[in-house]
Structure formats: C-alpha cells, structure tokens
Amino acid sequence: MRKKTFFIFEGKNLAYALAKKLLLLGNEVYYISKDYSNLEVLDGLKAYHSSFELIHQDATESSWVQNLDINKQVGALIVLSEEDSLNFVVCWLLRQFFTKVRILSLVNNTENEFMFEELDVDILTPTSWMEKLIESSINYENITDFFNPYMDKISIFEVQIEEKDSSCNKILKDIALPKDSIIGIIVKYDDSITVPHGDTIIEKDDKLIIFAKKEDVQKIKEILK
C-alpha cells in the first residue's frame, strides 16, 4: 500500500485504535481535537510513530479548515466524535473547501444519517451494526459471534489470484485442495460474485474466499499461488 496521509478529527478510543492501525500500515496521521483530554489519550502513540502529529484545534473554525493542506496524498478525512452535531459541522465545513476528498464520519444516531449522506460523506454507524449483531444473537440463540462462531477452528480467508500463480486459468476440479476445505465464493475483477462449481475456471484478478481448517491455510495458499 502506498503511503497516505489521514486526518482524524476528535474521538477517543476509536480514534486511538484507528490511528494506531493506520500508522502501523506506514501512513502519516494527524489527529485534531479541541479537547486536551482527547489529545492525552492519543499522545502515547507519538512515542513509537514519528509520522504521527497531534493538533490542538477546534475543527469547526472556518479559517483553520480553509488552510488545511489537503493534497493528493490524503487518504481520507475521518470524523469520530460522539456528538453528531459536531461531526456534522466538521464534515460540512470540510466539504465546503474540499469537494473531492473522501470524508468518513461516525454517525451515532442512525436518524441523522441523511444529513451526512447529503454531504457525500461515507457514514460509519456502529450503533446499527451492534443492533444487528444483538438482534441476530437473540434470534439464533447459539450464535454469539455473528461472523464466524467457530473462529478458533475455522478460517475464512481471501486469496487474490495473479497471472503467475499456479492455479490461474485452471479448472477448479483439477486443483487438489486439502480435505474439508472449500472455495466458497469467487469475487471477479468487476466485483461480481459467483459461487464456483467444479468446472469453474480460476482467472486472473479473481478473489477466492476460502473456508478451511486453521491448520490447512498455509498449505492452501501454497497450492493456489
């Protein structure tokens, strides 16, 4: 991944976790908050990451936003406070000056989503995700881990096929995968999704979503690549 610059506005623990992740991937991160207690939460990251910068600033101040250095290197502007109205004002203001850049915002109350969509902001709504998780665990009593209840035994992983790979242009049934593993879904280059059968040909740029036992993952990767 090419190095990018990310601006994170406000937020506490979520901002910390995200900044850390982005820094570990080799990106440059700026964290902006008007609140000293927030800045203190993220201050620890400075010790290990030289490409991390803390800025004490009220991001609803128009003149400051206007002078932000938003260039091609910017991956996204991410707004994470727990107050929707603050997020909205920051997003709105950023959008006034930067029409093309990607903006993501936390939306705490789902009822406010339409306001952000209007600004062409990608919205993050953990509350509705959690609602769905809890709902599904109530409906299907045993499934508490929504995505993969057997995660200690089974892996769901993705393999991207390149031209040089040994499985490229081969028919699925000619590829001998370990017992009890299966290619569940193939995502084609144009993001269309197919469920493969024995005669399906694996092509360049396919993404294979594979279900397998934990211990077989490495072996499968070697067979396909």
Added chain:
Amino acid sequence: MQKNKMKFIIIIGCGRLGSELAMKLSKKHSVVVVDKDERSFTRINNMNFTGFTLTVDTNDMDALKRIKLKSADLVYIVTPNDNTNFMLAYGIKKLNYDIKIIARVNDPQKKEIFKKANMELFCPIENSVNQLFEELEDDE
C-alpha cells in the same frame, strides 16, 4: 412583523433565552417551545406560560419530524450548543420547509460558518458587547 397578525412560532431550546423569548412572543402569537429536557419548562410554567411545550430529543434529526414544522411561520433555534443549532437549522432547510429560521450563535467566532451556510443568525454576546461599547461611547 405585521401588526395584529398572529403567527405560529416554534422555539427550540428552553433555557433562559428561549423561555424569555417564549414568554414575550406568546403574548401576541401562538408559540411552541421545544426542549430535550422536560425540567427546563419549569421556568416558563412558573411564569404562567400560555403556549405549548414539547419534549423532543433535539440531538437526533428525527425530532424535526415530530415538531409541526409545516405550519410554522418562524423557528428560533436557541440551544446553547452552536453545533446543534447549525445542524438543526441545516436540517430544517434540507427538509424544504419554507420557514424563516433564526439561529442563535453563542460563540462569535462561529458566526462565519452560519453565514457561509446562508443562515439567519443572531449573536447575543456580540450584541451585548456592541451595546456596552455604544453606552461607553455615549458617555464620552
């Protein structure tokens, strides 16, 4: 404002400013005061407020659907939070109600963004400062 014509006015935020405004306007107009906290109506109820009060969570835009915006002539948005005021004013505009909206700006430095969004605003602090300044000028 036209004389003798009764207007339907909504006031969002029932703090000191909102409640004083409501008391004054309700003498001639039909007034609904909205606040997210029921307790904030104690003040106007003690002053024998004759209009209506409505408890609605103004942090969430769903609130706007609960308020009878369509029939309103004028909306004052006077909560102590500038961000909330901005979002509410913007939301009412977006919902395409043809109503006159006047928003309170608490921090004079935030005036700029309200202006940028073409919102009608008033800024009590700035007004007070101007008033004090003028009084000083008059004394000299």
